[in-house]
Amino acid sequence: MAAAAVAAVRAWFWNERFWLPHNVTWADLAGEPDGGLQYPRASHVLSAFPLALGIFAVRLLFERFIAKPCAINLGIQDSGAHRAQPNAILEKVFTSITKSPDGKRLEGLSKQLDWDVRKIQRWFRHRRNQDKPTTITKFCESMWRFTFYLSIFLYGIRFLWTAPWFWDTRQCWYSYPFQPLTSRLYYYYILELAFYWSLMFSQFTDIKRKDFLIMFVHHLATIGLITFSYMNNMVRVGTLVLCLHDASDFLLEAAKLANYAKYQRLCDAFFMLFGVVFIVTRLGIYPFWILNTTLFESWELIGPYPSWWLFNGLLVTLQILHVIWSYLIVRTAYKALVRGKVRCWGLVWVPFSTSSVKEL
Secondary structure, three states: OHHHHHHHHHHHHOOHEEEEEEOOOOOHHHHOOOOOOOOEEEEEEEEHHHHHHHHHHHHHHHHHHHHHHHHHHOOOOOOOOOOOOOOOOHHHHHHHOOOOHHHHHHHHHHHOOOOOOHHHHEEEEEEEHHHOOHHHHHHHHHHHHHHHHHHHHHHHHHHHHHHHHHHHHHHHOOOOOOOOOHHHHHHHHHHHHHHHHHHHOOOOOOOOOOHHHHHHHHHHHHHHHHHHHHHOOOOOHHHHHHHHHHHHHHHHHHHHHHHHOOHHHHHHHHHHHHHHHHHHHHHHHHHHHHHHHHHHHHHHOOOHHHHHHHHHHHHHHHHHHHHHHHHHHHHHHHHHHHHEEEEEEEEEEEEEHHHOOOEE
């Protein structure tokens, strides 16, 4: 009975009329044996899991033997915050409220410990700070992300430069879904998927930031979109989406690295460049290049079907997030300019304040 239930769920999930265009079956996409044509299969995405673990292991080695020495050479100290004096009573209060106590409680603790109120406030400040990651830890994390984002972006550009659909997006839909899977396309897609899985694994051990939940949902949605587009062979347009999003990510990490190393002008320049590239790619190229082909050109060439609607719904939702994030970037830059903390660097005015990336 359990086997029958599993079979029923599997048949429902892999319903051909949801995943594939009319008159196309999974058998049609089975490919040819003996080195013939091969199309994406759902089983291929399983290879992303061991690869994600391998990427995570490479990251640990990279941070220890490459990123950390670089940070030390830049003068970044490997020392944590001033540690609070051990005190069981104050530790219990700190664990329960995780912030400075109010005036009434401060007075009570002062009498109980025979400590000055200022001394207690200083203890709570040191206790909060000692749990914060060191600058060198943040530098190593950002250097790893910068290295991967830049490498995968350059690989994507090199791969797509010779791809016909990079120059003519209608090529994404000609003969769809019977578009063979090449080895370079497979490695590009699976490597991106594995990297985001590695971020899912490491997010629970990485530096905890205010946007932890947002980024968790973002990574989950990205994994879902990559996996979904792979299984119904929308990988051609998927590579365009991946490369477009990688174009700005490494610039943000570069701004963080410059900030941690206290190269403020370089930090502000990278942040402003990141903002420009982000807005141009996410509010300009993405809707007029990506959404145009997924919504209109694909409608003309293959017509809509259930998973087509879902795929485009996810891409449109992504565009809404682009608008929100672009607004936050512009607001951050505007606040820095309004404060008047700017310097002219060459012919470009850039904010000269840590406010732009102090939360990074």
